[in-house]
Amino acid sequence: MIRFENVSKTFEGQSKAALLNVNVEIEKGEFVFLVGTSGSGKSTFLRLVLREHRSSKGHIMVAGKDLNRLASWRIPQMRRQIGTVFQDFRLLPNKTVAENVAFALQVIGKPRSHIRKTVPEVLELVGLDGKEDRLPDELSGGEQQRVAIARAFVNRPMILIADEPTGNLDPGTSVGIMKLLDRINRTGTTVVMATHDVSIVDQMRKRVIELENGHVVRDESRGVYGYQH
């Protein structure tokens, strides 16, 4: 589903590479934790998958497409197969829960009937039925992240990318979010999650890829957060 072949990324004006010679293959339906200190290259990795940047060297294959060869007008189509969740939720504050989720479908031109059917389904899946008409600031952090996940998943993407989705949440709420991500993973969606949350990684026992200074220093299935703790 995602394959990095000898991928390096150096940002303009910087001498040090953000990623160096990364080789990773993530299969369809996998759940992968991306761990490492700040600045280790986690975010760069995720941004390369989203084609927000091009790699400086090497090939990145996402859902069978070579991202470096993808014409820029095809990028939006590619991104429709990827859902993304962030630490800061990134909800639209003036739209209700249902509108926030529907927005993701509206802007890619889905018909209204499809939206009216899909949005309640996905809100129920994330456990927000009954809160459709709330505004984001009337919700708790965990609920807001559920809205964000609903928005990321509403178009049934093949890949879900989560960049520290529990970073702003307390441990109890985080567990709920992880259960949700796990459930989404069980539907066949590949999940790649960057995180600092030791206990979550240790509990879930999923594949762990650790980055350090742009290198992959560890890649183990059913791993834990790491030896430094």
Add this chain to the structure above:
Amino acid sequence: MRLNYILSDLGIGLKRNLSMTIAVVVTIWVSLSLFGSALLAREQVDLMKGNWYDKIQISIFLCTKDSGGRGCSGAEVTTEQKNRIKQVIESNPDTAPEGVFGESKKEAFDQFKKLYKDSPIVSTVTEDQMQESYRVKLKDPQRYQNLISAVVGLPGVDTVQDLRQYLDPLFNALNKLRWGALLAAGLLLVAALMQISNTIRLAAYARRREIGIMRLVGASNFYIQLPFLLEAILAALIGAVLACGTLWLGVYFLVKKQAEETFRVWQWVGASETLRATLIMVVVGLVLAVIPTFLTTRKYLKV
């Protein structure tokens, strides 16, 4: 594509940037008005030049029985006199080769009817009242004195006119006005372009959350650009419509009500010329709004 979503977005965008949008509209309005006036000034010069101006420099009008020129004796010019006059013109060293055109009464009348087709004067004039003439092209338009003195006073010659001598100052003034208007229009259009790109930058900043999410969920570039494009097109259209209205009013009050009443000799720009100018203005306004919008949105909404 969800039309109502796009339209509501457009409404929100316009409201948010109302003062900037008004500034864009006003600038486009004034600049297109000037541009349109310049177009009309050019049409006016062309109309005043008529059929002959670019081909000839001197017109030699021949006697009719009513004319009182020095060479006339109260009678129509004779064929003999005409041949003699033609010979004098053709043998003059300043006359351009093949530079003599004769205009018969009929041709003069046809031309007259064409020129004054909207005027009641046509019905009062007959072909017989027209003057025959020779129209002469010179080798060097500046050297007209020699030929004029050679033909003035010849039997059958009524008057000699050097068209350019008294039209050129007028045309020069009109041309200067036109270039001045074009320059001012150009400067204002540059200002309008900058305002448009500034407005878009502000709007893109104000909508950065939405735009960020749109990019993330894979909205097409066109879809993201569309509200900006519609905003610019709408502003340009309003500005262009106001400018067209201004031009029509200007033509009505300055040309129809003033110039045409005062200087009946000339043909003045009218509805067809104004319509043509306004169409050009609308196209120019739209193109000039769309281009910077595309460039700016590409810059600020990069995928």
